[in-house]
Amino acid sequence: MESKRFSGFDLERELSVHWLRWTLLAWGVIAGWYLWNRWGQINGLALGDTDDNMRLMQVRALLDGQGWYDLRQYRLSPPGGLDIHWSRLVDLPIAALILIFKPFMGTPMAERLACGIAPLFPLGVTMAALGLTVRRLIAPAAWPLAIIILMGCTATMLMFVPLRIDHHGWQLACLALTVAGLADPRRARGGLTVGLSSAASLTIGLELLPYCAIAGAIVTLRWVWDGGEVRRIQAYALSLAGGSTLGFAVFASNANYAMRCDALTPVWLSVTIASGMLLFALSLLNPASRAARLGLAAVAGAAIAGGFAGLFPQCLSRPEGVSDELYNTWLNNVREARPIYKHSFAMGFPIAVLPVIGIIGAAVAAMRARTADQLVAWVAIGLFTAFAGAMLLWQIRAGPAAQLLAVPGATALAWIVVPWFLGHKWMPVRILGSAAAFLLVSGLFAGFVVKYVKVDTPKPNRAVVARANARCMSAAGMSLLDRSLPPSTLFTHVDLGPRLIVMTHHKGIAGPYHRNERAILDVHHAFTGKPEAFRPIARRYGAQYLLVCPNMAESTVYRAREPNGFYGQLAKGKVPAWLEPVRLPRKAPYRLWRIRYDRR
Incomplete structure (x- = not known):
């Protein structure tokens, strides 16, 4: 027994049983390293993105007494100010940190610390959610591998670095929770997780609306295939409708009460409430026939789509609602709004590699699934990752979500391939083969490719x-x-x-x-x-x-x-x-x- 303890048996048990404790410890180490490594930028308040700067201004305005529901920025476009379509939800942790630090070190340093620390909170949520997903689908001790692969997701991790205080990190955390909910074998809890995480994401912004819709479709199709999934779809329907209503009531700005298409306004709130009510009604009927369930789901989907098109035709084109002149003059020049193939190889290749690996890994894991719940979850993750990869052909801003969604599939592939090399009888294969295999299935090899393969012609200016x-x-x-x-x-x-x-x-x-x-x-x-x-x-x-x-x-x-x-x-x-x-x-x-x- 003692030999097993020292041979690594107890380590595996510790990682399996106390995984959350070790995940939080890993998060603390990563957060500490980030803060140390980027202290110069934090101390200089080097907010590199326009949205991060505007987020801090929104928090300052709130702490200076501007109304909770007034999100206009009055120091731009005077005298009336600029309408900002965001939500106060993301302002809360930044404002709380400023209020905590301010009595001890003054406002300027409190702001710097808040901007440095706040993005690390959604990173912790994301790490825990991904760990939960791979524990449920791969093995109880697989979560460290998922965290290591996440650390190599360059596009994703950029959303969590100190000073990246805008909403993208929190929306990725919501997406990671959605995947954990889809992988949850406990139906009511899984549906509740998907519904609440989707509602929170929509309250923050509509950037991940397509992913929320895909998650809802997956929950519905699971019920269509298996009528026993009724508790999952009921929990999802009620939490989506209720969570969106609460998010709108508490966080929607005065300007977002207009019938706009670019935020959680009455337009999208009516969609989430109608969807929740219809899905809950279907779950109460819950016919025994799979064909009948499919027919009811199709009718409900057609009713939602038709009602949306009839009531809100202005939202069938660009959700931003901008003119052709503004689109051609400004929006079309936003780099992150361009498809991946219009960017350099050095930028696009590392982003695209991991989603492909994740799709392959999810497919392999689905074929090796031991239970029906695991099979359905892996199919859902594979579809999710494939959808995110396809979104890259529309806008490269889908890259962080695509890499995040690929982590479970890549982890499954690494869990299968790397041990095979580690168990090989030849030492060179065990050492070099396992290292090469991990670099390949984790997508980390892409960094070496773009470093040594020069295919871009840099512009002189x-x-x-x-x-x-x-x-x-x-x-x-x-x-x-x-x-x-x-x-x-x-x-x-x-x-x-x-x-x-x-x-x-x-x-x-x-x-x-x-x-x-x-x-x-x-x-x-x-x-x-x-x-x-x-x-x-x-x-x-x-x-x-x-x-x-x-x-x-x-x-x-x-x-x-x-x-x-x-x-x-x-x-x-x-x-x-x-x-x-x-x-x-x-x-x-x-x-x-x-x-x-x-x-x-």
């Missing part, structure tokens, strides 16, 4: 643009603007707006948020139009200064669209007389002018 983006967004650059001017309204690039209001006392004009079509188009019209058209637009917002970042990515769009437009002429040194230069330090990344208006 890419480094220049990247340097300009970094310098203009930096805390050092922003501090120059804070010190050089009294609080003012600066007319500047759309992508610079959120960072400007976070790091300075100034106001901006626009941010990259689709509900603010007029402000975004005004900025583009001002920079691409004739010089004489600029001042009337700037006057509308009360702008006192013009701020540009030469070679910033957005500025290349202006120059490409209208080389002789206002920005194009500024870039060539043709500055109109009504722009008065403002002296900045020689190494400043910006150019700044005071706007002189005609006196009337």
Whole structure:
């Protein structure tokens, strides 16, 4: 007995029985390493994404007394402000951390710590949910392998790093919980998990709406195939409808009471409630015939789809509800909204590899399933992963979800393949073969491929643009603007707006948020139009200064669209007389002018 303890038997038992304790310990180690490794960025509040900057501004506004249901950002597009279609749900952990740290170290450092720590919470939820999934479907001790593979999911892990405070990490955590619910053999608990995680995801935002719909379809099809699944579909139906209603009542902003298609508004709330009621009604009927259940499910699906099309025809096109001009001018240029094949090999290949492996792994695991519940769960995960992989052909922003969903399938494949090599009689095969097999089935080999296989031709100005983006967004650059001017309204690039209001006392004009079509188009019209058209637009917002970042990515769009437009002429040194230069330090990344208006 003692020999078994020292030979690893007790370790396996410990990992199986106390898996959650060890998962939390692993999360703590990973979180600690992230905080140590990125402390410089945290201390400099280096929020690199516009959405992360805007999220912090939303939290600041809440803590400064702005209404719970008022999510307008009043320091952009003055005087009325910009409508932000988000939910307060993601603001809560950030605000709570700021309130905890503030008495001990002051507001600035409390904000930095909150932005560094908050993204690590959904990572912990995701690790636990994936561990639960592979324990249920593969083996009780398989969860460490899933966590290791998750750590190699580059696109997914970027959503959990310190300072990534926007909602994507929490939505991925909801998706991981949904998969755990689909894998749950206890029907009522599994349905409840899927319903509540879907409702929470929809409350946060609609980015994962297709995945929520697929999860609901899987729950329904399980009931169609097996009438004994009635408790699962009942729990799912009630929790989806009830959770969405609660999420809307507590977290929907005043603006989201309009019949919009881009958030959990009355449009999508009516869909979730109707879907829940219809599914619950079907479960009460629960005919014995599989064909009858399929017919009822088809009628319910047709009723929901037909009702949606009839009542909300405006939502059958772009959910953002933007004009063709805004789509072509701005939204079509958003990199993450482009399909994977329009990105470089170095970016696309590592993202696409793991979903393919995950699909293969889920298929193999389904063929080896020991129970009907495991078979259905693996089929569901395989379909989920295949759907996410197909979404990459639409937008590369599906990459984090696609990699996350591939983890269970990749773990199953590794659980089968790696032990075969470890048990081989030849030492070189055991060492080299097992290492190579893990690199292959985990998708980690993709990093070596893109490192040594050069198939992309780098654009000559890419480094220049990247340097300009970094310098203009930096805390050092922003501090120059804070010190050089009294609080003012600066007319500047759309992508610079959120960072400007976070790091300075100034106001901006626009941010990259689709509900603010007029402000975004005004900025583009001002920079691409004739010089004489600029001042009337700037006057509308009360702008006192013009701020540009030469070679910033957005500025290349202006120059490409209208080389002789206002920005194009500024870039060539043709500055109109009504722009008065403002002296900045020689190494400043910006150019700044005071706007002189005609006196009337």
